Structure formats: C-alpha cells, structure tokens
Amino acid sequence: MHRLYILVFTVGSMGYTTAQNFTLSGYIQDSINRETLSKVQIIATDSEGKELRSTTNGYGFYSVTLSKSIQQISVLKPGYLSIKESIILDKHLNRNFYLSPETESLDLVDIRAKQNNNVKSLDMSTQTISGQTIKKIPSFLGESDVIRSIQLLPGVSTVGEGSSGFNVRGGSIDQNLVLMDEAPVFNSAHLFGFFSIFNPDAVKDVELIKGGIPANYGGRLSSTLDVKNRDGNKRVFQANGGVGTIFSRLTVEGPIVIPEKNLIRTPRKTPARSSFIISGRRSYIDYLAKPFLPANLTGSQFYFYDLTAKANYSYKRDNLFISTYIGDDVFTAQGLFGVKWGNSTVTGRWNHVFNKRLFANFTYYYSRYRYNLEFMNRGATFNWQSYIINNSAKADFNYYLSPKNNFSFGFQTTHYRFIPGKAIAKSETLNLKFGLPDRYAMESAAYLSNDWNANGRFSIRAGIRFSQFAYLGPGQVYVYTRIPGKQGVLDTAYTTKNGELVVNYFNPEPRLGFKFQIDKTSSIKGGYNRMVQNLHLISNTTASVPFDVWQPTTNNIKPEIADQLGLGYFKNFGQNGEYETSIEGYYKSLQNQVDYIDGATLLLNEYLEADLLNGIGRAYGLEAYIRKTTGKFTGWISYTLSRSERKVIGINDGNWYPNRFDRLHNLYVVAQYKLNKKWDLAANFVFSSGTPSNFYSGQYSVQGYVIPDAGSNARNNVRNPNYHRLDISATYTRKKTKKYKSDWVFSCYNVYNRRNPFSIYFSTNHQEKGQNAAIRFSVIGSIVPAISYNFAF
C-alpha cells in the first residue's frame, strides 16, 4: 500500500510540474438562493477537444489545474441548467459559478442527460436523491420522507413497516452511519420508523454509499447515509411549509441583514454574507385522538416534533456554519406512564480555502441520543434514563494536485460517554437509585485517499483509514471465561480509574476502487473496502425499539469488521442517455457479529456481556437498476437478489442461518408522470420476499403454566409471506403568483388493501380463543388515504 502511494504521488507530481499551468477554483452555487452545490461536474475542454473533469466536493468547492489556453468550461448538475463558457486561463483564477434551477418548462432541451455522470464518476454503489425527488415519491400519509425514499433504492430493504432504520446489503440497522450535517444520529426514526427525523424542507442532499466507501467515512460496516441540510437563502426571505394529516411543518429562511423598509420580499442583488434557516415539524396525533380516548387518558400526549436550524457566514476564503437539530417522540398517559426519546446534535463547521488547490473543512460536533421512561401508580414512580453522548472534532482536506490526481486526507477524534441506564424507584416507603455504571471510550481515525486518473480510461481511488478505539475507565471491568455458545462465566472483575485504558483496538481499513471507461456511455467499476465498527446496538427484537442500548467495543465485545468486494457495469441508453442503467454484484464477509444466548437479558443487566455470542456473517447479492432521468415520465426500477446470513456457535446448531431481515427478492418500481402544468401523478410498487421467522411446534405444561416449545434449535427456518404494496399520489399545483405558491397532494398508501404480515407470531393461551393460536400481525392492514397541503411564499 505504501509503495502504491509513492507511485501515485510520483506520477501525480509528474503531471503537475509541467510549466504554464493555471488553476481555476471556486464555489458553485444555486443562482436563486446561493446554496453551495456538491457533486457538480466541471468539464474543461481545450482547443484540441481534450476533456478534463472535476467535481465539487461536499461543500461546493472545486479546483482544476489546466494548461494555459482557451478553455471551454461546462458546469453541470442534475436539476440545474448547465453553463457553458469560454475562459482564457492566463493566470490563476478564482471563479464562482451560479447554476439556475431547471424551470418547469419541459420544452427546454435538457443537457444534463448527456452528462453520464453515473458512468464517468469513480463512485460506485452510491445513490443520491435530491429533495425534489423525495418530494415526488408517494408516501405514507402524504408526507415525503428521506429514509422511506431510500428504502426504494437497490440494495436497501427493511424488516417491515413500523421498524426503525433500514438494512443495506444484508447489514443490520446499526451498521449504517447516518449523518446529519456531519453529526451521527443514533436513531433516525420518528414514530417507530413511519417517519424519519429529517425534515425534507431542510434537506439539501442525501447520499447513500453502500460500497466502495471512501476512506473519509468510517465507523459502520454497511453504509453511510450522508444528509446535508440547506444553508438558507442568502438573497431573500422565504417561508414554506405544509399541513398534513399527521403533522405540519414550517421552514423560514433568509439573509441575515437588516432589510430595507418594504423590501423584505425583494431578492437582494448582492447576496448577504450570512443566512439562516429554521425548520420545524410537530405531529398532532394526540389532538386528533383526544375525542376517542377513554376519560382517564384524555390528558395523554402522543406526538413528535423536530427543529432544525442552521446559520452561516462567508467572508473571503472562509465559510462558517453552525447547525443544530433537536427532536423528540413523546408518549405520556397521565398518571400511568411517560416515555420520551430523541436525538440532538450541534455541528460547527469552518471551511477554509488555504490556496487554490487546498481546501479544508474543520468540524466539531456534539450528538446525543437519549430515552426516558416513567411509570406512575398510586404515588409510586419508576424513572429510567439512558443516553449516548459523543463529542468529536475532525479535519478534512482536499488537495487538488492536478485534474488527474486529487488527494483527500484528514483525521478525527471522538469521545463517547454511554449511560446504559439510570433508574429511580420511589414509593411511600422506598427511594431507590440503581442502574448500570457509565462507560467511556475514545475513537480516533486518520485517512488518506487518492483519486488518480491513470489515462483517459482507467481511474483508481485508493485509500487507507487507520482507526483506533480505546475503551476507558472509570468503571467496572468483567473478564469472562467463554465456552463457545454458552453464557460466559465471570472470571474476574476489577475497577478502573478515570481515563484508565482497559483495552485498545487498532485497525487498518484499506479501500480501493477502480473504473474502466469502455466508451462514453459505459464503464466497469469495482472496489474493495474494509470497514470497522466499534459501536453496537444491543437488540434481539424483530424491529429495533427506541429503548435498545448502544454499547462500545470492550474487552468482551470485539470490533465488528466487514470486507466487501463489489463489481458493477454501468451503461446509459437513449438519444440523450436519459436511461441510466447499472448492474452491480457484491460479496461481504463479516466478523465479530453480536448475537445473544437464549433468553438473554439485555437491559439493566450488569453482566450483559456474558449473554453475548460472537459470530460471523456473510451477505451477497446482485442489484439491477434502470432509471429514466428526464422527460414527462421519470422514475426507476430496481431489483435486488440477495442473501444475508450468520453463523454463531450456540445458535441453529452452529450452522448458517438467515438474518431476520434477509429477503431474497426486492423489486421496487418508482414512476412519476407530469400530466400537465397543474397535475403530477406518481406511483410506486414494492415487492419483497418474506422475511424468515421461527415457529413453535410443541407445548407442555408445568405447574399449570402452558409452555411453548420450538422443538429443534433451528433459527429463522420458516418464511413469512411475501410483501407487496402499491402507493399512488396526485399533486395539484395551484396557479402560482409571484408571492405565493401552493399545491395539494392526494395520496393513497397500500392501494389494494393488502394485509402484509410484519410477522406471524404464536400466542400461547390466546385471550379470545383460550388456546394456542398463530397470529398474523400487520402493521398496516388497510388502505391509507391522505391529503396534504404545501405552500411557499
């Protein structure tokens, strides 16, 4: 690997040292609101017709070094009108470009189809969805949603409705790194996954990376979901929002300036140096439910809310950002119980352009997830809290050595505090405080990655990430004697001091990707990456619950490791290349997967680690994808054939068994049709093979208690029925005025009223039947129509 780098540097430098090269660099922004735009292509064509490509980084910055000549510069991004311009490059030039969003006129010749970015970029197994696309997909109760939209992409699946999170290429939900403005969020779901915490009005870009994961990302095995929020309009004050069946939302944004009298709604010619955006949502299920609740529950509250706020300031070479998110789900029944869970994050960022080729992004973030449970009964209360808190600082650099050779490097360090559970039980006679001790850890990483275009056809992305995880005191450390497949036997226990190192893990994570350009419209890409994960969500339930606890890697829990190999063929068809297709295969091998002994106690268990089992996993599959990007009719079809299995001594007699989220076939069809200026129609269809399950086969009774019996030790050996569903929606856009825009969305989820089983479970001594019964449990067992109203002014 080191040798490879020396080679890369040398070759790169050779390309660069030629005389009379000048650098064109700057930011690319939306012309209307001056938001920076990532993944914009900059194509420089010299007088000889030779093309050189570059793309803006995640913060909208680009840099291309070109030889002195007249250059034809094209700037392209899907959803925007492209720019073509001739530039005489006789000195280093700092130049910002402003892209105009596509107007809604369909008659415009769309140039973006010819970009072939999916074919020409080094990225593989990567999907981006814009806020616009997310808003067009028919959704549950008419509310567009980030996570539910990405669940329609190849390689992504879910256990079912009502389950938080998503599964990527056979990975469990905790193996996805979900980032909101760089800060990780530990539970991305509201209302058990019916909605996600991302407010679509505040979201700028969503990128899901399933394979060939670049070295700047780490810490989770399966994927990275990078959600970047909008910065706020720098030219004019704006508000938009919506009133839906389940919640309402409002976003306000604008430049931070003292507006001239009566000119608050007039766009500024010169954008302000700083702007803000504040978005909020609150559900009103509790108000709607009030008339239907029994008298003693009328004081109940069932709702969620979230608030996203961001402000930025630009000055010359520097951009400062501060953003925050706070959100909770709240369920209380007066005098009975109260439950609350939610994330909060704060991110501070500083982008600095050191020189025309070196760009830096410095980030500090704080992220916290917590839940709180309270029970009351006749003056007795029981209160329970759990937290995971982390503080992190990181620095990321992009060095644009030459158009053919770019480097990115950086480092990060994160401090974790885990509060697995603190409880207070109070009654007339008792005041008990108990719980589990806090846990501490420090995670650090450094990475280096290089994108090298060897010749016109062959490009390589090679990178390495070194990650280190230290499990620290103070706390109680338990050492167990392990018998494979059995509960660990406590060997020794000792107390550690503040900051004392208990165990340290160091892992190199190589990343490698290549692209071979067959012709202008087709390419082959491949990649290998090793990922390491040091945070583990302890959960043995079918769907994850908000009360699942995150645990660090410890002396007993080893870092999870995944090695993934992927290969794909990318081809664009059509007159303008408007049909993007790809077929990708992958194989993933996983180590140190966490599983549980039968009847493990996962909460409030000081000796939890004795109940954990260690296993291996494998996941493999094939993903086919075709997408039509332009025209009246747009959409995609995605098909995934996949397997996800696990092998753990002590489970299933030590043989391979399918994971609970294993689905052999996943077919998603997403279609949107623009009927006319007023009406937009959309539909999606989902088909997924049934998930595996376990059935009981026998029963017996002891001391009058009926005890179900599974017979063999087989795990997940029965399949639930297949899942399929059709959703449709129609959007009516009202006649726009200069000041006010609005639309009505009529949607219908589960059109043909399919009762898709989430699971089939067995009820021993079923209440109504008085005997054992098999119960089909459907989270959505009926058709769900909805209307929502969106506005902007």
Place this chain on the structure above:
Amino acid sequence: MNLHLNPNKLFKTIRLLLFLATLFAQFACEDVIQVTVKNQSAKIVVDAFINTINQIQTIHITRSIGYFDSSRTEPPITNAKVAIVDQTTLPGKLFVFTHAKNGKYQFTPNTLTGDTFTIGHDYALLVVIDQDTLLGLSRLNPTTKIDSIRLVEVEGNGPPINTTGKYVELIANDRKGKGDFYWIKTFRNDSFLNSINQLNISPDMGNVSIKEDGQLFIYPVRYTKVNDFSRSYKSRETVRIEIHSVNGLAFAWFNLIANENQNGGLFATPPINIFTNIVSYNEKKKIGLAGFFCMSAVASASVVIP
C-alpha cells in the same frame, strides 16, 4: 400496570403499551390464521416442584403435545419409577413417589417418622422410564417470613385497576444477604391464581441491581402481582399468599416461560426452547426432555376479607 422491575417483563409491557398507544393502531391489525407446523417428536416432561408443606407432594410426568393440539391432554407416563434422594445425609435418605393416576407420582411426608425435607439439604430427583434414567438436582433453600397481608381499598380508574374495591398487599421482607430467589403464589379461596401475567417471582427484594437488601419487597412484587385487578375481593373471601424459596436457576426458568408466553408482535424476540434441569443419565443417548425439578421452603399467611 405492571411495575415489576424485572427488565424483560417491564420492557415488554412498555413496548406493547407504546405500540397500542399510537393512533397507528387503527391501521395495524392482528388476525388468527391457520399455519402448519412441523411435527416434532414428543418430549418427556417432568413437573417436579416439591415443597416443605406438610401435605401430599406430587410429581407429574407426561409427554409434550403439538402446539395446536387444543385438547391440552398430555399423554401421561404411568410406568416410571420416581424417587428423591437427600444427598446431604449419609446414606442418602430416599423418598419414594408412587404412581397414583394419570402420570401423577405422590409422596406423603410424615413428621412423626421424620420423612420430611430439610432446609439447606441438596436433593436429587431420579426418574427411571423404561431403559432411561433421568436426573435432576436442587437445593432446598430457606424462605423468608411473612409479616402480614394488608387490606387496600383502591378506586378503579382504568387499566390496570378496572374495578374499585378491596385488594391486598403482602407485607414481607426479603431475607438478609444477596442471592435469595422467591416464587410468590397467591390463592383466592384456595384456588391458585396461575395466570402467566401473575407469575410473581422475585430476586431478593425484587431487583438484583439495587444495593439495598433485606427490606420490604418492592411494590410490584408485594402489590401489583399479588392481585387480579379485574376482580376486587368481596367480603368473606379468603386470600392466602405463599412465599416459596427457589434457586437462581429456577428463577431464570420462570423468567423465560413468562417471556415466551408474552413474546410476539413488532418487538418479538426469536422463540426459544426453555431449558430444563432434568438430564439423561446416559449423556450419549439424546432424549427430548423438558420440565423442572425444584425444592422449596414455604412461608404462608392468609386473611379473610372483612
């Protein structure tokens, strides 16, 4: 409301409540369906809970049946030879259980002859069925004392207390020292409240994570689980509460059957086979076994509702 601090049960209840609480319950649905399950070979089931109460002690030996067998008649094993051996005495004192009927093997203690079980002793259960010898081990742990049963008048204002009226509270302290386990049985007019929701087991005072010891049982143990809140007590009804000492293994076993009986829905955990402490003497021969052998000391108190 189940306020038992046993984490598994507590969180199962929360999960259920939470899910029901959402208005999404209107879209969710559950219906009973027919499924075919694989037939398994029947397991030998040994139900051997023996205590120090001076009355006939019974061990029930049967075979397990299919999950959907609604007859609930488990075929009895009537040809077994059953005995309990006191392993602490030398030579081991033998308590022979003779077959009464339907797989029920009985032994009558006799204080006059000294044919009683002794607290602190280790006992072995021996069962011979045809060519197979089965073995179980259990120590007879001491139990705690009951101070009294207190009468509580409560206003029923919705779940869990639906009916206004009289309920009871067990006033008893946990034994001093850690590592005591109890199975608390409530009898209403001599009939054991054996609903799985009222299975009342307690590690020490009710929670292993607390530092306190030897004090009053926690609220869920002494109150929530000893009452059936759907029916308040009427005058002249009798309530008897027994505190049976069990061991840690029996506690874990009870815990699992409570969990398995409430397992289902969105947050189900994979079904498991409940372990047994009955083993085959011939380890090489694989026999399907289930059930449990447990020796208990018992403290008992009763009250007549005024």
